[in-house]
Amino acid sequence: MGTFRFLVALFILPVLFLTSLHSTAQPPPLLNYQGRVTVDGTNFHGTGQFMFALVDAGGIITYWSNDGNVTPTTAVPLNVDKGLYSVLLGDTSLTGMNVPLNPSVFSFSEIYLRVWFNDGVSGFTQLTPDQRLVPVGSAFVAMTVPDGAIQNAQLADEAVTGSKIAPAAITTTLIADSAVQANNIRSGSVSTDKLLNNAVTTIKIADNAVTTAKILDGAVSADKIADLSVTTAKIDDFAVTAAKLANDAVTTAKLDDHAVTAAKVDAPSFAQTFWLIGGNEDTTAGTHYIGTNDEEPLELRVNGQRALRIEPHTSSPTLVAGSPVNWADGVGIVIAGGGVSSGANIAEANYATISGGWIQRIEAGAQWATIGGGIDQQIQSNAVGAVISGGEQGLIGANARYSAIGGGHINRIQEEARYATIAGGRLNRIERDAW
DSSP states (O other): OOOEEEEOOSOOOOOBOOOOTTOSSOOOOOEEEEEEEEETTEEOOEEEEEEEEEEOTTSOSEEEETTSSSSOOSOEEEEEBTTEEEEEETOTTSTTOOSOOOGGGGGSSOEEEEEEEEOSSSOOEEOSSOEEEOTTHHHHHHHTOOTTOOOGGGOOTTOSOGGGSOTTOSOGGGSOTTOSOGGGSOTTOOOGGGSOTTSSOGGGSOTTOSOGGGSOTTOSOGGGSOTTOSOGGGSOTTOSOGGGSOTTOSOGGGSOTTSSOGGGOOGGGHHHHSOOTTOOSSOOBTTBOSSOSSSSOEEEEETTEEEEEEEOOSSOOEEEESSTTOEEOSSSOEEOSOOBTTBOOEEOSTTOEEOSOBSOEEOTTOTTOEEOSOBSOEEOTTOTTOEEOSOBSOEEOTTOTTOEEOSOBSOEEOTTOTTOEEOSOBSOEEOTTOO
16 A cells, blocks of 8 residues: 555644533543545545554653553554544544553643554555654643632732633632722733723722722723712823724713713714715725735724734735635735635735645745636746645645646646646646656
8 A cells, every 4th residue: 555644734723622621520531633634645545444652752652542552453443534534542432442541641841742654555664754743732731730729829920811710700709808909900901801890989089099000901892880989080181092992882871961062073074984885975996995004004894803914015915815714925926715614715926826726835935826726726836837726635746847737636736847747637747858
């Protein structure tokens, strides 16, 4: 069958599922791992047999394996879809996953995931390289801390900051009267998401204890203020600016009659000051526009996710549309669409174009190259002007300038094969230097 080659997917996602530290019956920790495997350069598709182990950097010490052996011997069958697979390490409900993860494993400084794969024909082969796992170690260790183990004596000054405290974790019943004073609160450390409604009342605040320097922009919203509790006598001149008001914080119920007069509103200027959802009139091309005046990219979103990103460049902007994981690095690049969370479209060459599909890539130096569509197509570095119109797993190698693949399946033009053309079909190949 040949040798196996392991490719890491665009995202390798180790995810730790945790329960509350106060829970008396915690489920075992799980690691969600996603990877990709090919056989002789082709994405494997079907049910594969896998074995997993967590080892040290040298691969000598085994900290954990799916069946408890130093080198596992029990296979975990997993579905592989066009080379992509995922597994919950430590999930003993899976066939062959006999040993749960122990949080103590992640007390070691370096941990690597080792994977063996069997396609059902050639037997088990170790995939390379081993994948280092870093982000979850401290979270696993946190699960082993018993209730009450951390007291004031164990905390250094400023060890517990706002970012360490979960929202609503500290309620008024946990704070003694006068325990929190103005000189104990760092400027900007208490934001609105840390305060329960009505948790801070006027009787808890000393005169002049709360100054504008202690209030983050937008920290005081309308729902935190009792009716008539803030009077003009309590507000310094210019203390309330636009930056201090949350959206919708000032409603008609908060405004006295005649508080906003016609002299305060420049209504005729609205049509040329804002873009209106019903359209604008009296616009001037070149003067009125939607866009930016700085060097930052402009993004359009649909349902909260990026649908189009326009990146500024002096000679020609770069446009990246489609999945929010698509990305480009260069001048005048166009990615018109396509891409999925597990398979981004990527262009790294100036003036390159990817029209659609997913897992499409044009490498650096391949100026003016184009991929029209399909799946898992690649134009490698310096293949200037190369074109793949469509199909699946088409490849034009490095320096194969002005070569073209019309479509088909697993067609290859090797590196340096300039001006070569494959119209379509399957498993066609043009060797290197064929020009």
